[in-house]
Amino acid sequence: MKMTATQKILAAHCGKESVAAGDMIMADLDLVLANDITAPVAINEYRKAGCDNIFDCERVALVMDHFTPNKDIKAAEQCKMVREFAAEKDIPNFFDTGEVGVEHALLPERGMVTAGDLIIGADSHTCTYGALGAFSTGVGSTDMAVGMAYGKAWLRVPSAISFVLHGKPSKWVSGKDVILHIIGKIGVDGALYKSMEFSGDGVKNLSVDDRLCICNMAIEAGAKNGIFPVDEQTIDFLTVVGAKEPKAYYADEDDVYDDVMDIDLSQIKPCVAFPHLPENVKTFDEFGDIKIDQVVIGSCTNGRLSDFVQAAEILKGKKVAKGVRVLIIPATPKIYLDAMKLGLLEIFINAGCTVSAPTCGPCLGGHMGILAKGERCVATTNRNFVGRMGDPGSEVYLASPAVAAASALAGKIASPESMV
Amino acid sequence: MILKGTAIKYGDNVDTDVIIPARYLNTSDPKELAAHCMEDIDKDFAKKIKPGDIIVADNNFGCGSSREHAPIAIKYSGISCVVAKSFARIFYRNAINTGLPIIETDAVIENGDELEIDLSAGKITNLTKGVTDTFPPFPEFLQGIIDAGGLMNAMKTMP
Ligand code: SF4
Numbered sequence: 061m062k063m064t065a066t067q068k069i070l071a072a073h074c075g076k077e078s079v080a081a082g083d084m085i086m087a088d089l090d091l092v093l094a095n096d097i098t099a100p101v102a103i104n105e106y107r108k109a110g111c112d113n114i115f116d117c118e119r120v121a122l123v124m125d126h127f128t129p130n131k132d133i134k135a136a137e138q139c140k141m142v143r144e145f146a147a148e149k150d151i152p153n154f155f156d157t158g159e160v161g162v163e164h165a166l167l168p169e170r171g172m173v174t175a176g177d178l179i180i181g182a183d184s185h186t187c188t189y190g191a192l193g194a195f196s197t198g199v200g201s202t203d204m205a206v207g208m209a210y211g212k213a214w215l216r217v218p219s220a221i222s223f224v225l226h227g228k229p230s231k232w233v234s235g236k237d238v239i240l241h242i243i244g245k246i247g248v249d250g251a252l253y254k255s256m257e258f259s260g261d262g263v264k265n266l267s268v269d270d271r272l273c274i275c276n277m278a279i280e281a282g283a284k285n286g287i288f289p290v291d292e293q294t295i296d297f298l299t300v301v302g303a304k305e306p307k308a309y310y311a312d313e314d315d316v317y318d319d320v321m322d323i324d325l326s327q328i329k330p331c332v333a334f335p336h337l338p339e340n341v342k343t344f345d346e347f348g349d350i351k352i353d354q355v356v357i358g359s360c361t362n363g364r365l366s367d368f369v370q371a372a373e374i375l376k377g378k379k380v381a382k383g384v385r386v387l388i389i390p391a392t393p394k395i396y397l398d399a400m401k402l403g404l405l406e407i408f409i410n411a412g413c414t415v416s417a418p419t420c421g422p423c424l425g426g427h428m429g430i431l432a433k434g435e436r437c438v439a440t441t442n443r444n445f446v447g448r449m450g451d452p453g454s455e456v457y458l459a460s461p462a463v464a465a466a467s468a469l470a471g472k473i474a475s476p477e478s479m480v
Numbered sequence: 481m482i483l484k485g486t487a488i489k490y491g492d493n494v495d496t497d498v499i500i501p502a503r504y505l506n507t508s509d510p511k512e513l514a515a516h517c518m519e520d521i522d523k524d525f526a527k528k529i530k531p532g533d534i535i536v537a538d539n540n541f542g543c544g545s546s547r548e549h550a551p552i553a554i555k556y557s558g559i560s561c562v563v564a565k566s567f568a569r570i571f572y573r574n575a576i577n578t579g580l581p582i583i584e585t586d587a588v589i590e591n592g593d594e595l596e597i598d599l600s601a602g603k604i605t606n607l608t609k610g611v612t613d614t615f616p617p618f619p620e621f622l623q624g625i626i627d628a629g630g631l632m633n634a635m636k637t638m639p
Contacts, residue, residue: 084621086638097505101548104508109632127506134506184546184570200548200574202631210635214573214621248493249540253569282540284569337493424502424545445497445544452520 062312064220066255069195073178081219092207093181096124101201115211121153123163131427161392164188164360176307190287191271220255222317225262227326232476235270236460239277244341252282269366280338333458344475354437355468358389362440367461372404374465375411381471386413438467485532489591495544500553514556531558542571551580577631587613
């Protein structure tokens with residue numbers, strides 16, 4: 061039976077020759093993840109059910125990245141509970157303070173994810189790892205509790221939409237513009253319950269960072285997962301970070317898909333998702349002046365080194381517009397250090413930006429950079445729902461690091477082309 | 481099981497950030513979560529609902545984050561069931577795993593309509609409009625989880 065790449069990974073993890081869309085399976089897990097918000101609920105469920113066993117201590121990751129460094133007493137208590145659990149169960153992959161980074165940047169960087177893996181995480185952006193040829197998907201805390209105890213998860217086998225990428229994106233177009241462009245076309249439920257499988261000769265023109273950003277936002281189209289084919293760039297990345305031996309899976313043929321969309325990367329323009337849905341995507345010829353109060357460059361979507369290299373190219377030797385608060389949040393300690401070594405942090409600070417320790421922080425309206433009523437922010441994050449970054453009357457505009465940096469200089473939403 | 485209550489109607493894409501805003505996720509206490517349920521789109525939600533009331537929505541209910549706090553907040557606010565044209569997938573599994581009844585149907589329902597839902601027979605009756613619709617049962621596998629009272633319990637008996 062013909063299968064998609066995703067279906068092949070699922071079949072391999074439930075001991076079946078083949079699976080078909082709609083099948084319910086119990087799959088074996090390679091890695092289970094939770095953060096400081098979802099782990100406490102999972103631990104409660106785990107304890108309530110009288111569980112004691114952890115299926116494999118090495119394959120559980122607990123990342124304290126959301127409300128950390130602890131933003132208040134309750135957040136501190138949540139982290140403490142997870143910290144004690146990790147110690148009790150001898151879970152080595154517990155990441156806190158100096159070691160912590162935003163989970164979906166941290167795990168790939170530490171070599172904890174490889175092609176062909178099946179990963180669940182109690183965080184919706186767990187779908188990020190599809191960039192490396194893994195099946196990964198976001199689940200809830202009860203799934204996480206079951207995953208920790210049994211190393212298993214129930215899954216409904218998804219059908220898929222194929223996105224065939226051609227051509228090369230232009231200078232200021234990044235993975236963020238590609239995924240916003242796609243979500244703008246298919247909508248926030250355009251891939252509901254389905255896989256988004258990417259392929260085509262354009263894949264080689266997207267860096268691993270671009271692919272991580274694209275798969276990160278698959279959930280913003282309602283998808284179960286996003287997945288890229290494994291190529292030389294993937295293998296190089298996995299080798300450098302010291303990941304396990306990769307297993308590459310490829311879809312059988314185009315006719316395994318519900319739908320096929322051709323995307324010409326060379327035609328994509330820098331774009332912005334307007335409040336309050338990631339599907340409200342506009343290019344710069346479609347709107348006028350929109351004044352802003354804040355810019356955030358960071359998150360699991362765009363907090364990687366290449367994102368800061370792009371932003372620094374625009375901000376170098378300049379000053380951010382008066383009255384605009386600009387936050388730079390490297391997603392992991394390593395990215396922070398690399399950005400420092402490259403002199404990027406100096407460029408940002410001289411331009412008038414604030415540089416923060418790795419955290420999710422403002423991305424989910426947690427802390428550090430919360431918006432007041434009526435304020436507008438251009439953010440490289442992935443969600444612009446009502447109240448996502450603060451007051452329900454504030455607004456978040458989603459864009460690439462290049463657009464965010466250009467906007468920081470202009471004091472209004474600006475295209476990178478107009479600022480360099 | 482038969483559920484009866486008044487419809488509280490919302491539109492498309494009700495996301496988890498409005499169901500329970502992240503600023504309240506520094507707790508996992510169900511009662512505290514319930515106190516802030518839906519407050520960013522419906523300020524008086526917690527005050528106005530009566531036990532048994534039913535949330536009704538259009539497409540993609542529960543889109544956004546994986547926070548299980550969302551179905552928990554809804555359940556502990558006294559809502560007996562969520563009825564929508566479609567659900568976002570993580571919300572869907574979280575509802576099943578935590579035992580919040582959910583139904584996918586295209587039935588026409590307005591705010592304030594009185595509803596009666598027979599979960600096992602797959603019937604939803606709009607008492608105000610006098611119309612009964614059917615909805616497909618859950619796949620057997622999921623019904624097993626529901627019958628066991630949630631995933632943690634179901635796992636104990638699974639092979
Ligand atoms: S950076 Fe934002 S989207 Fe990513 S894991 Fe943190 S809160 Fe979630």
